[in-house]
Amino acid sequence: MNPVYTEVLSTRHNHLVDPGLHIWGWEIPVYLFLGGVVAGVMVLLALLELRRNRRPVSAAAQWMPFVAIVLLSLGMGALFLDLDFKAHVYRFYAAFEPTSPMSWGAWILIAVYPVLVLLGLGALDDSTRQWLGKLRPLKPVSRPLGWAFRLADSTRRGMVWASLALGVGLGAYTGLLLGTMVARLGWNSGVMGPLFLTSGISTGAALMMLFHLEHEEEHLMLRWDTVAIAVELLLLAALLVSFSTGGATGEIAAHNLMGGRFTPWFWSLVVVGGLIVPLTMNLLEARGRARASVVAPILVLVGGLALRAVLVASGQATAFHMLGG
Amino acid sequence: MTKRYAMVVDTRKCVGCKACALACAAENNVPQGFMRSWVVEETRGVFPELRQQFLSERCNQCSEAACVEVCPTGASHFAEGGVVLVDHNKCTGCKACIASCPYDARYVHPAGYVDKCTFCLHRVQAGKEPACVEVCPTRSLHFGDRNDPESEVSVLLRTRKSKVLHPEAGTEPNVFFLE
């Protein structure tokens, strides 16, 4: 028998916010995932180059910036589809609002394109460049192409650092966007920014490991992927702890992941399938106990998408009005 | 002295008739399926020890509005009296503001932009009261300038016990409920 029984009725039935937030569907997790992968790739390519002081060796690593451009464009396409006033999309670039992580993100996304183009062009080795120059469709633009290669080479150091900086920004801003929303109890945490960045790195590494890499590249990717996954697990644990110890608001936030609707997905696809299993496989591979395969990277990628899908959905299912205050 | 518009809701008199919610919908052509203003009925206790309160709610026109902070294009902005308005021409419909509102006060207009209560600023600027305030049969709704110590809202806030909704959200709302 509940001693303090509260009945609450409201005459508001706005389907976008009642009974929970329903504004962002598949488009947002897809963008977050693709954006995260691209961010990870940018950070890892930069780290590779800074660490070894040489340009990428494998073809995969050389062409990866262009793959990233395609993935990012797909992601931005998903973002565009989500907009309810698509004709006003240019407004993102008619203003810069420093308090808005989304505004930061819009400008970072624009800046990423030229950096990726130059990063990619600069990564291509001489034989590839010559091969490109001989391609029939590219003959008309051979002079600008040559100019572009020269620019890419002369700005190489800057582009590598820009790739690192923009990659961190791209990877973290979406987490910051969600994490700074006080209204959504399931997102409101300082862990979200680092979590999304780390997840971006692990999925970026996983993407690269789907391809045939040069031996040292492979070795470094495996190590960084493993570290990223481990850190990601720790950050997720930190997130759950902060919710569980966060009073009434935290209880609502934690509920979805630890006893509610999204719990099975969260634990199976994200934690176990997307993190623990690939982490184990990576560690075994590092010790030479297992062969490299695409299984672990695929699990990481699926887990990365699932993480974003679960978090976006579960955060929308939290609100202050659920506190019944 | 700049104005700081606020609303005071007297729950002692309010009978929860919803005239406010409907007058707002009529005045502002609020599209079907959405409400800018709504009434929440709260009953606490177990029969026969019961207490009841009606809360006429709307956008709280927060002084530290999360929606203005999060808007990437500047569409959500502070206007006269601190009222938060959405510039329809700048809104892309990204809906970050809807997600950021602790009071779930916003909706997407069928035309594509995000919309919400405007404190009927168009009426206030013409010397009239917001539609909900004007219609209320119990005269429970009060509107005015908090920065004017002699305004009705200031006097009410000084002389009666009041609360805001979810102060823990930290957005400094400007709709007050008198107990």
Next chain:
Amino acid sequence: MRVNRRTFIKIGGVAAGAAAVGIPLAAQHAGGGRVLALDPGTDGDEVVPTFCEMCFWKCGVLAHVRQGRVTKIVGNPEHPLSRGRLCPRGTGGPGLLYDPDRLKKPLIRRDKRGTQVFEEVSWDEALDHVAERLGSIKNKYGPEALAVFTHGFGGSWFNKLAAAYGTRNTGAPGYAQCRGSRDVAWELTYGCPVGSPEATDIENARVLTLIGSHLGENMHNTQVQELARAIDKGAELVVVDPRFSVAAGKARYWLPIKPGTDIALLLAWMHVIVGEKLYDRDYVDKYAVGFDKLAEHLVDKTPEWAAVETGIQAGTIVETARFIAGARPASLVHPGRRAAWYGNDTQRGRAIAILDALLGAWGRKGGFYLPAAMSVPAYPGIPEPTYKPKDPVDMPLGTVFPFADEGLAHGLRDASLPGAKVAYLLKAWFVYGTNLPMALPEPKKTIEALKALDFVVSVDVLPTEITGWADVVLPEATYLERFDDLHVAPFKPSYTALRQPVVEPMYDSKPGWWIARELAKRLGLGDYFPFEHVEDYLEKRLSLMGSSLDDIRVKGVLTAPKQPIYIEEGVVPDIATPSKKIELFSQQLADAGLDPLPTYTRPDAGPPGSFRLLTGRTPTQTFSRTTNNRFLARVYDTNDVWVNAGRARELGLANGDLVVLVNQDGARTAPLPLRATERIRPDCVFMVHGYGHTSKGLKFARGRGACDTDVCTKTRIDPVMGGTAVNVNFVRIERVSA
């Protein structure tokens, strides 16, 4: 930097760009730096005052019209009832005006009654047909065979037509199904009815006592405005209600009384007030008779006795009696509105009237004021009908409700049934604006009557259930599209209000006055409607009081100067009882063989495990009239059945479950949601009246919620005025398997 052509172009381009951005910005701020907010454009080019018909209170409204469309309706600040403010229904007027399901053209039935198969016809054809049929009814059975039912202000034209035609068989559900008992109780005690608007001085009361009245959910605008003002001035409430109503939520004392036992409580209160000498001695001595008999009657009506009957502790009864008496004379015990509950409702009304007299509240400030009405002359030159109709048949042979002073609508219905024990059977119905299949209890009888009649005409705005049974359906224009007669009301102050068209009638709808006049002409009764345009009628009446149509059009209302309305202000009450005094003991009732003082009878218990069914209002709807209104539905679009949360748990029912109510006679409702709530006693359930439409034409309301009338198969008839009490039905709850 060298300024050459290229730099100049660059600078020029930047400057031009800045100007392109800056100039519009500057223009926006030109008005002293103020940026004007976007206007939604609902203010009208024209603002027309009229009065509302979304319920029957008749608040003055201002309708905003923009390019021929009503954009919004707001309160008329000049009108004494609305004072510029409206209930939610008033705001929803456009939802009725633009309801796509409105009746659009006159209809003549082409299939069996009830199948709702009609043919659209012209007005001439429809009116000719009605006149022809009514004429033949008159010839065959006499004009008394026609019953005329009306509800709503526009019914006045059809009551005139009925009188001219020669029938006294007229009635409205508002009497025997609603407020009749309390008005008769007041007439017996004070010599005048309670009135509508009730002459209650709520805003000046220090204590307001509500017996079952759910003011606040019963959204009579002015009363709720006064309630709020009273609360502002520190007034307190005593609410006696089995349900925790909105008023109960603001009450100092909420007494969750056992349903049907109010008279016991009232008698016990009076026992305390008389016994402890808390009553207004001077007032009673001066204005009342029968006190000694009352005092004797109250001797054994102790709080302890009442506690057993009502479930309210004796101590609380004493405390509240003292509380109520302590505030006199500004202590108002409200007589309620719909009072047809248990079959002894006139006696309960009498108990309230007597209590108000003991408090000295009647005629005093904070109690009941004594209004005078403005005098608006009748239209001259309308003859009195020479034919004297036979007595009406709303009471069966051998039955007399001696104090009924209006037609009993259900009695007229019963007199239409084959084999009815009445002086003569009714053969035709003319129904204006009242949805009889949902308004009258014992709905099966209403359908049986409708099937048996020779002729049925329905004048309405929406295709409600009654229209489906009619032979001819005449589409009336809504209140926003027509003139009606002048509304003259006794109030504080008294006023005369104008209803005028705000927009032209939509579709092929016509105003009631025109329909009545056209029928009258065809029936040879044109003399009773001797005006071509209703504006002439109104102009004539207004001119006779020194005003004009143009005059009243400006504000929509003419207000009388402030007059004294209290005994304190020098008003000498005119008590129209036989003794010319307030009759605490009613010799009239005694002479008629009825209880001269209210007595208490324990109400019947229902079948074990069942709940007594209570019904009432919600502020956003006016029973079945408004439930098709899509605008109002934005905040309330279905009724539900309130069940005590603990009982619901015991029955394995959860909040939101779809259930059906089954009553003691096996009658069932349509499915409706269950509301498990702490706000009601375990022995009764509550639902809002007006949902559960079945008419095919009501595309929005059809199938929403459930109709309580379906399970009001039992009534208890008030012996004093013939009212039909419906709170005597008991239901059990069945869950609908999803």
